[in-house]
Amino acid sequence: MGRKFLILVTLAAVFLTANLCVGTVKIPLGQIAAGLAGRPVDPAAQRILWDIRLPRALAALLLGGALALAGYLLQSFFHNPIAGPFVLGISSGAKLVVAVFLVCLLGRGIRVSSGALILAAFLGAMLSMGLVLLLSRRMHNMSMLVVCGVLIGYICSACTELLVTFADDADIVNLHNWSNGSFSGITWGNVALMAAVVSVVSFLAFLLAKPLSAYQLGEAYARNLGVNLKLLKVQMVVLSSLLSACVVAYAGPVSFVGLAAPYLVKSLFGTQRPLVMIPACFLGGSVFCLFCDLLARNLFAPTELSISTVTAVFGAPVAVWMMLLRGKEKAL
């Protein structure tokens, strides 16, 4: 167990460092160490390191973890490993509300703080989640629910596109980049706020480890063991929506991380125990996003890929693999 955590931490450290070193301008390791320690280095390198790469890498680390954790919570909630913020349309709902919010306010020349963006995204996430929950009452077939989630996602994306098409030029550039998903343009102020939100929410999720472990057995057994199901469900929905919202507010919708990372981590650890899975999923998501952002920035440099393009390339096959395995197990 400890060794497996060490693997994840090492991987995170390696990719974090790689994200700082590699780019259109290469910064050697020595410079990075010196720069981080506050010793004098080449001023250009210093600026790239401190103003661009470090906040961006930290954002990938934090938001990747948040996405994976949101995915894990949703998968536990629906008792289904295919659930996730992107698949169920929660990210897209959050995106739509943020886009509406931005177009309305920016059009009137009002500057928007990132905290307000998180709130707008949270509102959107809760709206989509509400819709999904409403549908899930009617539909007991999980694959149908996922299809509905994907449809909700498409509708929200279409609405966002519509908004972007008719918005003023200046806003479009901003919105277009963001609505495809990207970790670029993150400031230290952003990092501070997202770190605060993500760490508090993740900690709260960790506190749910015990009731969550009972919930995994099925609702009847959880109730019999004394779990307050209503409260737990509300907590799961709110926490996963907050995490998804935080990601959408800063990076736009990022696909498949919430789905692939928990699955890979679960396979690595060979357990479902929330006490292990909550921190492990967070780390796994961080590693996944750091790795994908490294590729997004460098694969076709200087052209940058959207982060969702890369996460989809790596995440979608994992999802397919997972469903194939599940089908096999059911056939056994």
Added chain:
Amino acid sequence: MTDLFFQTQRLCVGYDGKPLIEGIQIGLEQGEILTLIGPNGAGKSTVLKSIAGQLAPLGGTVYLDKRPADRMTKAQLARQIAIVLTSRLRGEMMTCGEVVATGRYPYTGYFGLLSEADRQIVEEAMEMVHMREWKERPFSRISDGQRQRVMLARAICQQPRLLILDEPTSYLDVRHQLEFLSLLQKMCRKMGLTVIMSLHELELAAKVSDRVCCLKGRYVDRYGRPEEVFTGGYVSSLFGVSLGSYDEINGGMELEPALGQPQVFVIAGAGTGRSVYRRLQRKGIPFATGILFSNDLDYPVAKALAADCIASEGLEPMGEALFEAARQRVDACGRVICCRERFGALEEANGRLLSYAKSRGKEIEEPWRK
């Protein structure tokens, strides 16, 4: 009524405010086993769920140790009642030991970590159901019989005083059904566990239960000791059996008899005729049989399947009147099957019947010769 451990008073259960069963009055002493029986859809699971606190009762009260259950907290109830359900527990990536350990939930601390004492209890529970060596095995890779035992161990770990099981023997073969119920009986005797369960197997229910509760329509149809409940064709009426029959004393079921003018006469007795009766029933041939003592093993089957059955009361020689009746039936049949090799002193009439059939040139079949 004062020493009852479990009691319900005018309990009314159902879904969405619509009552399914009303006026349930049950009383159990500690260590007793109550079995709910009734046709499919009679509401056995609904009653169990309501007692277990899974479903809010629509009226009335459940008392545990004279305390109303609805006044207990979730945590208190979790230490009183454990459940074993038919719906599978989701045990993804869990070992059998981990599944059993989930029973400790009401006793562990904030993060649910097991103490040394908890681990000891898990070990003991697994030992009790003979699953200790399967502790590290994945829960998803064991057989249904083993899974049910693990679920029982899990429930035991919860150290409940009342155990509720919904059709615990459904997926088990005969051997495992017997093992499981013996285990349950042992727990009740040893640990004073009180059990409420539903069973489909009526013959098992009659044997293992201290009390039986029969659900039919909107009410409890009968409630009492099995010997009081399983009498006088009650089971057939409870389940609305119109085709075939159920023998309450032996717990045997027979299919619908082939009725009509008997074509075959079966001379049987001492349990030799049952297989012949069933063979004839399968072919749809109406038959008459006799002369049987009413305490013969063949008698309940003959009564269920024969178009005509000539029976003699008690352990006395078969009288002349019975012989005469049987002789007439033989006359009417074209074929006689004699299942007996020899006849005892009291049933000498059957021997004469066989000779008579031979003398009349009836086609005689003697299955024991093969």
